[in-house]
Amino acid sequence: MAANETTEADATVPERPALDGLERKWSEAWERDGCYRFDRSAPRERVFAIDTPPPTVSGSLHVGHVFSYTHTDALARYQRMRGKAVFYPMGWDDNGLPTERRVQNHFGVRCDPSVAYDPDFAPPAEPSEKEPLSISRPNFVELCLRLTETDERAFEELWRRLGLSVDWSMTYTTIGARAQRISQRSFLGLLARGEAYQLEAPTLWDVDFQTAVAQAELEDRERPGAMHRVRFSIADDGSGGAGEALIETTRPELIPACVALLAHPDDERFRALVGRDARTPLFGTRVPVLTHSLVDREKGTGLVMVCTFGDLTDVVWWRELGLPVRSVLGPDGRLTDVPWGAAGWESDDVERARREYEQLAGRTVNQARKRIVELLVEDGDLVGEPQPLTRAVKFFEKGERPVEIVTSRQWFIRTMSRREELIERGRELSWHPPYMRARFEDWVNGLTGDWCISRQRFFGVPFPVWYPLDDSGAIRHDEPIAARAEQLPVDPSTDVPDGYAPEQRGQPNGFVGDPDVMDTWATSSLTPQIAGHADEGAGGAGGDRAGAPAGEGLFAKVFPMDVRPQAHDIIRTWLFSTILRSHLDYDELPWANAAISGWVLDPDRKKMSKSKGNVVTPMHLLEQFGADAVRYWAASGRPGTDTAFDPKQMKDGRRLAVKLLNASKFALADLPAEGQSLTSALDRAMIARVARVAADATASFDEYDYARALERVERCFWWYCDYYVELVKGRRYDPGETDRGRAGAASASRALRRSLSVFQRLFAPFLPFVCEEVWSWWQPGSIHQAGWPDARELADALAGEQANEREERALELAADVLREVRKAKSQARRPMRAPVARAVVHDTAERLAALELAIEDLRPAGSIDVVATVEVDDAEQFAVDVELADDDS
RNA sequence: GGGCGCGUAGCUCAGUGGGAGAGCGCUCGCUUCACACGCGAGAGGUCGCAGGUUCGAAACCCGCCGCGCCCACCA
Numbered sequence: 001m002a003a004n005e006t007t008e009a010d011a012t013v014p015e016r017p018a019l020d021g022l023e024r025k026w027s028e029a030w031e032r033d034g035c036y037r038f039d040r041s042a043p044r045e046r047v048f049a050i051d052t053p054p055p056t057v058s059g060s061l062h063v064g065h066v067f068s069y070t071h072t073d074a075l076a077r078y079q080r081m082r083g084k085a086v087f088y089p090m091g092w093d094d095n096g097l098p099t100e101r102r103v104q105n106h107f108g109v110r111c112d113p114s115v116a117y118d119p120d121f122a123p124p125a126e127p128s129e130k131e132p133l134s135i136s137r138p139n140f141v142e143l144c145l146r147l148t149e150t151d152e153r154a155f156e157e158l159w160r161r162l163g164l165s166v167d168w169s170m171t172y173t174t175i176g177a178r179a180q181r182i183s184q185r186s187f188l189g190l191l192a193r194g195e196a197y198q199l200e201a202p203t204l205w206d207v208d209f210q211t212a213v214a215q216a217e218l219e220d221r222e223r224p225g226a227m228h229r230v231r232f233s234i235a236d237d238g239s240g241g242a243g244e245a246l247i248e249t250t251r252p253e254l255i256p257a258c259v260a261l262l263a264h265p266d267d268e269r270f271r272a273l274v275g276r277d278a279r280t281p282l283f284g285t286r287v288p289v290l291t292h293s294l295v296d297r298e299k300g301t302g303l304v305m306v307c308t309f310g311d312l313t314d315v316v317w318w319r320e321l322g323l324p325v326r327s328v329l330g331p332d333g334r335l336t337d338v339p340w341g342a343a344g345w346e347s348d349d350v351e352r353a354r355r356e357y358e359q360l361a362g363r364t365v366n367q368a369r370k371r372i373v374e375l376l377v378e379d380g381d382l383v384g385e386p387q388p389l390t391r392a393v394k395f396f397e398k399g400e401r402p403v404e405i406v407t408s409r410q411w412f413i414r415t416m417s418r419r420e421e422l423i424e425r426g427r428e429l430s431w432h433p434p435y436m437r438a439r440f441e442d443w444v445n446g447l448t449g450d451w452c453i454s455r456q457r458f459f460g461v462p463f464p465v466w467y468p469l470d471d472s473g474a475i476r477h478d479e480p481i482a483a484r485a486e487q488l489p490v491d492p493s494t495d496v497p498d499g500y501a502p503e504q505r506g507q508p509n510g511f512v513g514d515p516d517v518m519d520t521w522a523t524s525s526l527t528p529q530i531a532g533h534a535d536e537g538a539g540g541a542g543g544d545r546a547g548a549p550a551g552e553g554l555f556a557k558v559f560p561m562d563v564r565p566q567a568h569d570i571i572r573t574w575l576f577s578t579i580l581r582s583h584l585d586y587d588e589l590p591w592a593n594a595a596i597s598g599w600v601l602d603p604d605r606k607k608m609s610k611s612k613g614n615v616v617t618p619m620h621l622l623e624q625f626g627a628d629a630v631r632y633w634a635a636s637g638r639p640g641t642d643t644a645f646d647p648k649q650m651k652d653g654r655r656l657a658v659k660l661l662n663a664s665k666f667a668l669a670d671l672p673a674e675g676q677s678l679t680s681a682l683d684r685a686m687i688a689r690v691a692r693v694a695a696d697a698t699a700s701f702d703e704y705d706y707a708r709a710l711e712r713v714e715r716c717f718w719w720y721c722d723y724y725v726e727l728v729k730g731r732r733y734d735p736g737e738t739d740r741g742r743a744g745a746a747s748a749s750r751a752l753r754r755s756l757s758v759f760q761r762l763f764a765p766f767l768p769f770v771c772e773e774v775w776s777w778w779q780p781g782s783i784h785q786a787g788w789p790d791a792r793e794l795a796d797a798l799a800g801e802q803a804n805e806r807e808e809r810a811l812e813l814a815a816d817v818l819r820e821v822r823k824a825k826s827q828a829r830r831p832m833r834a835p836v837a838r839a840v841v842h843d844t845a846e847r848l849a850a851l852e853l854a855i856e857d858l859r860p861a862g863s864i865d866v867v868a869t870v871e872v873d874d875a876e877q878f879a880v881d882v883e884l885a886d887d888d889s
Numbered sequence: 890g891g892g893c894g895c896g897u898a899g900c901u902c903a904g905u906g907g908g909a910g911a912g913c914g915c916u917c918g919c920u921u922c923a924c925a926c927g928c929g930a931g932a933g934g935u936c937g938c939a940g941g942u943u944c945g946a947a948a949c950c951c952g953c954c955g956c957g958c959c960c961a962c963c964a
Binding site (some may be wrong): 295311392427445569651662822824828 | 891892893894895900908911912913916917918919922926927928929930931960961
């Protein structure tokens with residue numbers, strides 16, 4: 001039965017309400033009725049737009065995704081009930097390395113950008129790992145799309161099962177044509193304005209993937225290593241005679257790449273050395289001894305070897321001291337051949353340098369390190385034994401070997417010069433929770449270079465530029481040919497620039513396409529533009545720092561968005577880069593709020609990860625506990641706070657959902673009919689209490705604190721079931737024959753229904769399935785499109801019969817007395833319905849006066865024959881003497 | 890080394906100036922007419938440690954200890 005086929009008049013409550021089957025029933029109904037469809041006709045100010053995180057498609061969704069997406073969904077449902085047109089798309093992040101790897105293995109292919117596109121291509125029937133088929137970039141991309149499509153369907157099914165109120169007609173992918181068009185257009189804008197530039201420079205490099213990577217993609221890993229003390233000789237320059245200098249290094253294989261030795265400027269120990277030349281062991285290359293303030297006198301010998309390049313500090317020293325490049329490391333992580341004796345490779349003993357280096361060339365870093373230690377030992381330049389140690393080494397987060405620094409030509413976006421502006425943007429943004437801003441500022445302050453956005457990979461967005469070739473066929477990098485806006489998206493490996501013929505590709509005086517693709521963050525930093533269709537119609541041009549888009553197009557309706565929900569670990573990547581791009585293209589924040597969620601930790605408080613084998617599959621959880629129960633657990637996790645995985649709380653959630661079914665059944669029971677007014681004090685007091693909780697939940701949601709909202713509502717609901725409902729049962733079931741009795745029963749029905757309606761809606765963002773079910777028993781339409789309970793509505797429910805202080809106290813006191821009566825029965829091991837001959841309440845005069853209002857309800861609720869009172873001076877002396885009637889069993 | 894967060898009952902966690910709480914777990918009791926996927930009751934805590942502010946501190950301030958995360962110029 002659809003939600004909109006019932007009305008309050010013909011409320012139908014099942015004999016035995018149950019949770020089974022609700023998920024299928026209601027997710028089908030929501031889809032059929034377009035319940036979550038974004039209303040494009042809504043005026044701008046009524047739109048609430050969410051910049052949904054696109055999950056990476058090449059893996060699988062885990063319980064951490066369920067956790068944080070539930071938070072967002074609760075916010076979305078709240079805003080929708082507040083009357084907002086909620087823009088809540090879903091994206092799939094399918095572009096990038098993980099997909100490439102899967103496609104290579106799955107189909108037995110390799111991408112070769114020099115191969116031409118084959119429109120009739122079909123992957124090999126029997127994929128060969130050893131002899132992969134070389135295919136063009138467009139063909140490779142097609143296979144990537146084919147594989148990710150399957151995952152995307154599985155993801156969507158899980159999200160629907162979880163009850164995400166996404167508008168599935170607005171789904172986007174980060175590799176799709178729109179994403180490419182928008183990424184390329186933004187890039188061309190940056191290029192035209194000088195915000196993007198190309199440079200040949202030392203670049204962080206992953207030797208396995210053979211691509212540049214960005215600072216933001218690095219992580220530290222502890223690795224064993226050894227400290228080697230190495231002797232350099234000091235050349236006799238006639239000023240102070242020969243001598244020696246000792247340095248310590250964990251990377252002796254880079255001695256041939258040494259370009260200087262450094263001491264701290266104030267370090268007296270090396271005063272005599274500074275300004276002279278040292279000679280590298282084995283290779284006899286003269287390197288100057290210089291000073292730099294970043295040298296730590298306490299570390300090693302106080303003298304440090306600068307290589308091109310061992311780490312990022314080397315880059316700083318190299319740049320600031322104007323040192324030469326002497327590079328020995330190739331892009332594959334092996335030592336390359338170098339021309340000893342040629343310019344830049346001078347040696348005091350060229351023959352020997354060649355001989356020694358031959359032992360290293362072609363070896364990997366680790367192999368070379370092992371070998372050079374042997375050579376140093378033979379030569380007597382290794383002082384003492386290498387000292388084993390453990391140190392943190394930089395890795396590409398998806399890589400398996402440490403990153404190296406390799407000189408290469410890359411595209412960069414200017415960030416260093418914008419740091420102050422970005423920090424200012426971070427301060428304009430509302431962070432939930434607020435302390436997360438510190439992570440952003442720390443990151444921006446710690447940036448060491450512009451953002452390298454080019455990757456030497458294939459499944460990504462190509463750079464929309466070509467380069468002319470000169471007479472000799474050399475690439476003229478400084479004269480890039482940009483694609484026209486109307487051409488986008490382009491793939492320069494197959495598309496041809498204006499003014500050239502396809503045959504001119506790679507020919508002298510012809511052209512070549514830029515071979516690289518963009519960093520995956522260079523695309524996902526544009527998710528607001530992609531989701532909002534910034535490439536469509538008027539008002540979405542952007543890219544010229546002209547401020548927010550205007551007009552009636554979708555993009556103008558949704559941008560800047562209201563909220564970016566995401567986890568705290570990608571503040572430095574996704575959040576940072578999105579702010580940067582929006583700042584550069586629109587001179588504006590991309591959203592007003594950032595809702596930061598925590599992680600799910602396993603019960604030992606470790607981060608869940610596949611490698612640890614502690615991952616719980618979400619579908620299994622949904623089957624076991626039900627979506628509402630899983631959502632309840634997720635929504636209990638505070639914003640920004642890591643939460644331990646706890647199936648027990650899912651049981652609690654299930655319990656709550658069942659309670660809601662049964663409480664609804666009770667409140668909607670056929671008898672007696674709802675009255676026109678609330679004649680009973682306890683009814684009015686209860687409504688007042690529920691109104692306060694609704695206001696509290698509203699305030700919490702407005703602060704993006706869904707967890708607090710849930711906690712407050714739930715606490716009130718259990719109180720309501722345990723006390724209020726019990727207190728009014730007698731009046732409702734046994735109204736008696738008087739008008740007063742009948743009015744009391746009708747008042748109870750009215751109060752129960754009004755409060756039930758509020759509770760159902762307050763729980764709806766958290767437990768969408770069960771709430772829709774109980775709503776459908778008596779209300780038309782979907783609860784998820786019903787209005788959020790607000791103060792005015794609740795005032796109306798009271799119909800001018802505001803509870804006063806005395807009535808509210810009566811309700812509290814009635815609950816207190818009921819508790820005491822229950823305690824007495826429990827201690828006497830009697831059933832709760834056991835009759836009480838007499839209950840004597842000790843309390844202050846004021847409170848006893850309030851209790852009078854509740855006595856008629858209290859007596860049947862506690863099966864109390866006589867309620868007597870004793871006045872005391874102090875509320876602290878509150879007590880109830882319970883005299884149980886004789887056991888008549 | 891710097892920054893941020895956390896430390897409350899066996900477990901998971903609320904609680905930011907005035908009664909130390911919830912759920913689970915545990916113990917006991919109850920077929921109670923919405924609900925045994927239930928209901929009622931109970932036991933259980935020096936609120937990490939130490940100092941300070943205050944009439945009053947779990948909360949505010951200082952220091953320390955422990956845990957986690959992020960960052961760092963980790964030679």
